[in-house]
Amino acid sequence: MISFKNVHYRYEPEGIEALRGVSLEINDHEHVVLIGPNGCGKTTFIQHLNALLLPAVGSVTVDGLDTQQAHNHAKIRTLVGMVFQNPDNQIIGTTVEEDVAFGPENLRLPPAEIRKRVTEALDRAEIGDLSLRNIENLSGGEKRLVAIAGVLAMRPRYIAFDEPTAFLDPAAADRVLEIIDKLRQEGIGIIHITHNMAQAVLAERVVVMNRGIIFLDGTPREIFGKVDELQQIDILLPQVTQILIKLRKSGLPVCTDIVNVDEAVGQIQGLIKKA
């Protein structure tokens, strides 16, 4: 379990607090999506997960290990993997397999074990065929998968994704989301920042951040049912919810706490049958 207790953080000593008393617990194997307007503290939050940032006040623990203790950092960074927004600034090796080996090499594992982990990670990210390819010749989607494989080679229990589908075309974004879903099914805890509400509704839990605090926390249905609160901070609702709200306003008897396409189709089919 990852636990945040009253975490405060600011980048500049006299600057605005990026996190203002964040308390949150993330359970093992949980799929949490983090949403909120730009500059609300989402990235600052996830960088606390593997001790890249340390709380000025409060504490963060990962499976009982306090991030304030420097001797815990190596262990914490194997427990929590981090996939950054821009894979170009995350990939260290020149070829795919070199990059995936970077983490295990830092853990000082024996060469045979490193190679085993590299093969395993490439297979899990479904890019085994790219192992010898030069990073500069890969597509954006492939680079994103290399970044994920690099993290998987550390065999983490949790992975934090900072907008993993940003700048990707729909097909590449779907491929990345499929891999994330597969990892969730394998039991890895997923903490996922997104601005795409269609992705947010797929999570077990949605956490809404605003100005450095946890603004809302609940299941997708609970969160997207709070239309007025979300509108206050300019968060767009999922498209299906927006359609149902408009139908409701036009006088049709539909539920508006629906977040996925299948349920929305069921509602509309019900209306057609009644008519």
Add this chain to the structure above:
Amino acid sequence: MYDTGTFIAGQSLIYKLDPRVKLAFTVTLSIFILWASPLPILFLGVILLLTALTNGITLRTVGQSVKPLLLFIILIFLAHALFASEVEGALFVSYLGISLGGIQGGFIAVWRFLCLIVAAVLLTMTTAPSRLVAAIKYFLHPLKFLRVPVDDIAVMITLALRMMPALLLQKKKIEKAQMARGGELRRFGLWVRAKYFLSLVLGVLLGTFRRADELALAMEARAYARGERTSAVELKIRRVDYLAILLFCLMIIIFMALNLFLS
């Protein structure tokens, strides 16, 4: 897109050689290229080129590696042509003091330089960067006793190899962004071009610093800490390496004899 010196995966014999052997060959060849007399170097250059061509390196790839150094190559040629120590034979352009001997010297110097480039391209394009870094680390290993941070140097080389093509790509992107806003360099005079060049350099530098910052964070996130690391690469000298060493030594002896005989 293959940038200068970028590794291209392949299966030929040269790929199978131990990177330490290849690195030692390249260093030996470089010394020989700089030291030997012109005629053996001419033959050696042809052999190097044939080796490159038979190992999947095309003339186009070699050309791509030479292109960024073209200005430097012209300068080398001119330096020899204009400032030949002894003006041999008839003066070619008398008022500039260019002689046929100077031009010949220029061609030889350029040929030596091209040989060095082909040798370097052969090494870097047929050796995965991690294997090359492992070989450098192996040769630097004795310096550990003098407390030289060999592991950190190896990571620095890895990052430099990774970032060089990335920086070239960034330069091209900024260039295009400037062109999109009317900054077509070729259309303007020297002063305007110099100003655009400065803004280009600043753009690349700023981008590089931002990138370095994020890269450092990403390295930390993957448990990087200064000091000792292990490597996925296990270096092993095999039969093919011994055979290559034997052939290489034979070739060097022949060229040494040729050098002695022809000079």
